[in-house]
Amino acid sequence: MPAIKSGSEKSKEIKIRRRQVRRLWLRKVSIEEIAEQLNVSEKTVDRDLSLVRSESHQRLQKDVELQGNIQLVVEEHLMALDELMREMWVNYHKQGSPRTKVSILKILKDTYVDKLETLQSLGLVPSSKIEVELLQSQVDQNPNLERMNSDFNAFIKHKYQDPIN
DSSP: OOOOOOHHHHHHHHHHHHHHHHHHHHTTOOHHHHHHHHTSOHHHHHHHHHHHHHHHHHHHHHHHHHHHHHHHHHHHHHHHHHHHHHHHHHHHHHOOOHHHHHHHHHHHHHHHHHHHHHHHHTTSSOOSHHHHHHHHHHHHHOHHHHHHHHHHHHHHHHHHHOTTO
């Protein structure tokens, strides 16, 4: 006579079985074969697959929501840095004292560095010499990329060289 299992033991067995069902299903094993290998009914395998798919869908939704939240935070951070840089340029042009202008330029430099590091951490801007060389070789091989690169450089120069105008 088999021993009676506690609720937690039974729950653990079900989790293990569902992982096995998922693993076998991903290997393209049929429901019939999975049921046979795990000594359960096809109905049980089908139910497990439904739950596994539902859990995967929920995880994916959470990931999408998290990415959206991260994107929003990054956009707000970059907008705040842009606003700070605009204000610093306004103050730079208003100030007459060389000492004050130097202080403003130091703050601007730190802000540019912060923005660059943020963009690099997101993979939007290359962070190593090798990455830059790889991108440059891609640009060199594709005339459209070269034109896009020059357009981008003109945009950056216009936006950040003198953002007051």
